Amino acid sequence: MTEPKPSILVVEDEPKLRRLLELQLADEGFRARAVDNAESGLQLAGKEPFDLVVSDYKLPGMTGVELLHALKRINANLPVVIMTAYGTVEAAVEAMKAGASDYVLKPFSLAELVLVIRKELAARELRDENRALREALGKRYEYNNVVAQSGKMQAVLALVERVAATNATVLLGGESGVGKDLIARAIHEHSQRASGPFVKINSTAIPENLLESELFGYEKGAFSGATTSKPGKFELADKGTLFLDEIGDVPPATQVKLLRVLQDREFERLGGTRTIKVDVRLIAATNRDLRAAIEEGAFREDLYYRLNVVAIDIPPLREHKEDIPALANFFLEKFARESNQPVRTLKPEALRKLIDYHWPGNVRELENIVTRAATLAANAVLDAGDIHFDSESSSRRSGASLSPVLPPGMTIEKWEEEMIREALRQANGNKSQAARALGLSRNALRYRLSKMGVPDPDDAAEPAQ
Ligand SMILES: Nc1ncnc2c1ncn2[C@@H]1O[C@H](COP(=O)(O)OP(=O)(O)O)[C@@H](O)[C@H]1O
Ligand SMILES: [Mg+2]
Structure with a gap:
């Protein structure tokens, strides 16, 4: 059985180069179709399934960026190799930003272009194969020292x-x-x-x-x-x-x-x-x-x-909170090993507290807090009261001298989220009380919470707490 030849769409307005590419790519074992303008290129790409597009960047009637965007709309996974004139690296960079897979600078040798084409086709094949394999096997990746259940x-x-x-x-x-x-x-x-x-x-x-x-x-x-x-x-x-x-x-x-x-x-x-x-x-x-x-x-x-x-x-950790239980246990085991002590465990309330927190310091902060709790706790089973967050004390400290400039890495949105979570914490989860403390209506708070991806149990039933 012979493999089907990879099909390549060539878009080039310069007649000599277009003809040359069409012939030489055919010699190299590709199925090549060539058109002389962006419009026809898009039409053809919409009708036939190509494996790759090779396109000039300066075409009459459409900018290279427009063409790339249009091609990506037709097929987001279609690799596009851009040909652009020597000395216009800026154009090449612009093309890469717009989604081109790679570029060749004119004048280029056929060997150079073929190399780039083969590389892109191989990369695409690898991506497809990998996905197919994993889906078929339902494969999960297990790495030593890396907790990754989510x-x-x-x-x-x-x-x-x-x-x-x-x-x-x-x-x-x-x-x-x-x-x-x-x-x-x-x-x-x-x-x-x-x-x-x-x-x-x-x-x-x-x-x-x-x-x-x-x-x-x-x-x-x-x-x-x-x-x-x-x-x-x-x-x-x-x-x-x-x-x-x-x-x-x-x-x-x-x-x-x-x-x-x-x-x-x-x-x-x-x-x-x-x-x-x-x-x-x-x-x-x-x-x-x-x-x-x-x-x-x-x-x-x-x-x-x-x-x-x-x-x-x-x-960030707040986007894969499913990993928190396994991460917490991982760090508790690590602590036990390093300190030669029996492994401590978490009460459901303690775990709940960890899951509800927003983790501005991500996994590193989780590791610190779990390790500190294990070090200081009186019992082998950690309670919610054994868990102390860094920002509880630091936000109280900074609250006294509220600075108009956000700390590095902080955005207005994140800051707002922190404020909301802190208000909820201080109000023990009572939304009306938290809303009052924030100077928001209850609906305004609920809107912000839904934007933050915090599920609102009140949507289903009235508060049970
Ligand atoms: N998925 C994970 N599983 C286990 N430990 C993790 C995981 N992610 C981070 N850690 C641990 O958290 C700490 C901080 O991670 P690190 O790689 O130094 O973060 P970064 O370099 O992004 O600041 C390290 O001790 C690291 O081993
Ligand atoms: Mg680092």
Whole structure:
């Protein structure tokens, strides 16, 4: 049985190039259809199931972005490779933002284009296969040290599994304490580099003037105080994984150097002339919105695209509360092991209290609170009274001197949510009382609660408490 040939739609207004592509792609074993304008391309894509589109970016009558959006509306999973003129990398970046899978810069060789096409087709196949397999087996991902019972965390592990097998650069996103470090290590440990080093560097923990020498190393005499030469983290991570934590805080000059290493896989030590090549898989993490940082000019867009080959966003704990019971037990067992004590358990009321909390500090905060409760509790079974939240005391403290500026990482919406939860807590869950304390009508409070995704038992029956 012969495999069906992958079908490719070519959209190119320049007649010679269009004809050439049509013929040469056919030679390469693809089924190619070519049209000379965006309009006909869209019509054809709506009628026939193509595996991939190769399109010029500058077409008469429609901008490349418009064409991409229209194609994505027809089929969101259709890979689109953009051809754009040399020297217009901005256009390529714009196209990637609009959903293009990859781009080639004109003039390109056929070999180059075919390489990109095959890569995209393989990636798509892998995605489909993976999904089909998992659905068929109902597979669940089990990782040591990672609690992931919820659908959202299973989805994270599914991505980890897929990306671990490759050398692709990974960008981990998520608030502080969600598990970015943990997931970075999981990727390393499930990769072919697992026997190699895992090296971490945190850009906020290192003074700006030392960051580059830490990353790239230095030669003797590179600066005053450099009495010996020293390899940097990139060299130390050779054949392994380099984890760049808090990438959003890397200063601009260092961003340029990182970009070069990502592009060429080579660099020099500070004060050195020898070019060093390394074989390193890079994982970067950030708790900042890098897109916003790009808009503000604080982060290089080209570096962003180099890092963001695969993005894994780890949800905040309040969005996967199903994991709280297993996480709490996991931390209680860990505490028992480390302190050589019998494992403590949670009364249902204590667990309830953990589940009802909004977890601004995510899993890290849960770990702290559970561990503290286990340390201080008098009994082996923890009660609700043994659970003390950080923000109970801190919000009381900050309440005295309410600052008009939100703390870092806080948004008006999150702040409002915290206020509402705090008011409810102080009113022991009585909504009328909480609404009064907030200066809201009961309906206004209920509206806000439904927006926050807090189920309203009153919808079904009158309060039973
Ligand atoms: N899904 C999880 N299962 C078990 N432990 C977790 C999980 N997520 C986070 N942790 C633990 O919570 C703490 C904070 O996680 P960390 O990876 O340092 O977060 P981040 O790097 O995002 O700030 C660590 O001790 C980590 O092991
Ligand atoms: Mg971290």
